[in-house]
Amino acid sequence: MKKLRICIIDLIHNSPSQSLYRRIMFPNYISIMPQIIGVWCREEGHEVHYSIFTGSQNLKSLLVDKTDLVFISSFSYTALLAYALSNYFRSKGIVTVLGGPHARCYPEDACLNFDYVLGLTDKELLKDLLHNFELNNRPGTYLTAFSQPLSIPGVRERWEFIEKVHRQFSIIKLVSMIGSFGCPYKCDFCIDSEIPYQTLDPNMIREDLKFLIKKMKHPEVSWYDPNFGIKFNSFMDTIESAVPQGSIDFIAECSLSVLSESNVKRLKRNGFKMIMPGIESWFDYGEKLRFGSGVGMEKVREVSDKVNMIQNYIPHVQTNFMFGFDSDDGQMPFELTKRFIDLSPAVYPSFALLSVFGQGTKGNLKYEKENRIIPFPFHMMRSVHTLNIIPKNYTWEEFYILFIDLLKYSFSSKAIYRRYNSNYMAASKWITLLLSFTIGGAGKIKYLSDMLKNLRKEPDFQSFVKKEINYVPTFMIEDAKKDLGPMWQWLPNKSLSYNPNVISQSTL
Numbered sequence: 001m002k003k004l005r006i007c008i009i010d011l012i013h014n015s016p017s018q019s020l021y022r023r024i025m026f027p028n029y030i031s032i033m034p035q036i037i038g039v040w041c042r043e044e045g046h047e048v049h050y051s052i053f054t055g056s057q058n059l060k061s062l063l064v065d066k067t068d069l070v071f072i073s074s075f076s077y078t079a080l081l082a083y084a085l086s087n088y089f090r091s092k093g094i095v096t097v098l099g100g101p102h103a104r105c106y107p108e109d110a111c112l113n114f115d116y117v118l119g120l121t122d123k124e125l126l127k128d129l130l131h132n133f134e135l136n137n138r139p140g141t142y143l144t145a146f147s148q149p150l151s152i153p154g155v156r157e158r159w160e161f162i163e164k165v166h167r168q169f170s171i172i173k174l175v176s177m178i179g180s181f182g183c184p185y186k187c188d189f190c191i192d193s194e195i196p197y198q199t200l201d202p203n204m205i206r207e208d209l210k211f212l213i214k215k216m217k218h219p220e221v222s223w224y225d226p227n228f229g230i231k232f233n234s235f236m237d238t239i240e241s242a243v244p245q246g247s248i249d250f251i252a253e254c255s256l257s258v259l260s261e262s263n264v265k266r267l268k269r270n271g272f273k274m275i276m277p278g279i280e281s282w283f284d285y286g287e288k289l290r291f292g293s294g295v296g297m298e299k300v301r302e303v304s305d306k307v308n309m310i311q312n313y314i315p316h317v318q319t320n321f322m323f324g325f326d327s328d329d330g331q332m333p334f335e336l337t338k339r340f341i342d343l344s345p346a347v348y349p350s351f352a353l354l355s356v357f358g359q360g361t362k363g364n365l366k367y368e369k370e371n372r373i374i375p376f377p378f379h380m381m382r383s384v385h386t387l388n389i390i391p392k393n394y395t396w397e398e399f400y401i402l403f404i405d406l407l408k409y410s411f412s413s414k415a416i417y418r419r420y421n422s423n424y425m426a427a428s429k430w431i432t433l434l435l436s437f438t439i440g441g442a443g444k445i446k447y448l449s450d451m452l453k454n455l456r457k458e459p460d461f462q463s464f465v466k467k468e469i470n471y472v473p474t475f476m477i478e479d480a481k482k483d484l485g486p487m488w489q490w491l492p493n494k495s496l497s498y499n500p501n502v503i504s505q506s507t508l
């Protein structure tokens with residue numbers, strides 16, 4: 001077979017930007033799968049060029065001369081840029097392939113813009129594609145494996161790609177590792193709830209950790225597992241048998257249910273510096289917290305006590321909340337969260353809005369049947385910012401007002417000052433401060449306040465979020481146009497509209 005020249009592009013942001021926050025943080029949000037695809041392509045004898053786009057790179061530098069095939073990994077909020085790049089590359093005779101969350105959530109829309117769209121991907125599927133692909137395969141072909149791969153290349157095999165990102169872009173040099181796919185919990189908003197829980201080879205993890213401490217002075221590893229530590233003792237045994245305690249700093253997303261005091265002490269001994277438990281809601285999703293049937297203020301007190309205990313051992317604790325669930329009603333969910341902020345002053349709260357991502361989870365069918373999904377342009381589909389279902393128990397205006405009020409409370413000068421003073425690790429203090437003044441706090445307040453203003457003054461926007469019109473309001477199109485800059489001319493569908501009912505009307 002001919003040796004192919006393959007470009008792999010990991011899209012992390014949807015527009016050019018030189019913002020300080022993005023320059024510091026976004027290179028740490030790279031995905032593992034594009035690097036895995038790169039390793040597998042090389043194992044098949046092909047030449048691979050890997051790059052990331054966080055906003056500060058020149059888009060033209062993402063491609064090299066005489067490329068045969070380009071793989072783009074994209075979230076939904078980077079999908080318009082991905083579509084425009086694909087159209088541009090196809091015009092140059094290059095075959096385009098889309099992977100990542102957008103490909104899994106909106107495969108039919110993606111097929112209108114790419115030659116191939118990949119769902120779950122393993123090495124066999126990739127090898128077949130590399131042997132049989134063609135240009136201008138319109139509409140594109142959707143390919144998916146039955147499950148996540150049973151084994152993947154480790155850090156040693158991915159090292160060249162990791163090092164490139166560290167050398168060229170990173171201020172904080174994190175290394176992403178993964179020990180498991182999927183999650184045993186069934187949170188119906190979460191794409192990982194659809195993937196059966198499966199651990200990866202502990203020997204590979206052990207070898208990777210040993211490799212890392214030889215390559216870096218004091219590595220910082222971010223576990224990419226959707227829910228780290230489900231098999232807690234076996235994971236910790238693996239880490240402890242590989243490297244001396246405290247020789248690596250770790251970050252992980254972890255359910256409160258596994259964070260007993262003895263487990264937290266063990267995490268501390270092994271260098272865990274940041275833990276991100278999901279709380280989500282005071283009225284729902286209690287299973288993964290394992291607090292029995294407590295709801296409301298009872299749950300707030302229990303969670304707060306536990307989180308404060310964790311913070312005694314782990315300096316940076318970020319609790320994840322989500323709003324927009326049907327169980328949210330009135331002011332209570334917002335007021336309870338304020339009480340939690342008061343009771344756990346050192347914790348960094350991260351707030352997201354419920355976003356329904358196409359075929360990401362079967363639970364989305366409920367919203368399709370109720371005709372409640374608003375087709376916000378993909379460009380706006382950042383779950384932290386955009387609620388894209390009609391709230392069940394609020395008007396849009398009520399919802400935005402309550403959510404903005406909570407954000408202002410959580411990122412008031414008083415709350416930021418208490419958080420800064422209660423935190424005992426310098427790096428954590430500064431990261432928390434940076435997040436509060438940028439995307440996590442002030443940036444989010446500004447974005448949502450602008451949405452509220454638009455809701456009040458733009459009749460088209462009011463009609464759009466009530467599903468009274470089926471076109472996208474002009475100001476949203478103008479925003480996307482501005483963000484895409486010169487790539488806008490390559491975007492095929494400039495109306496930004498799409499079918500939101502992708503489960504009930506799927507033909508794949």
Ligand code: SF4
Binds near residue numbers: 185190
């Ligand atoms: S516990 Fe976390 S990873 Fe697991 S299904 Fe729920 S949100 Fe997803």
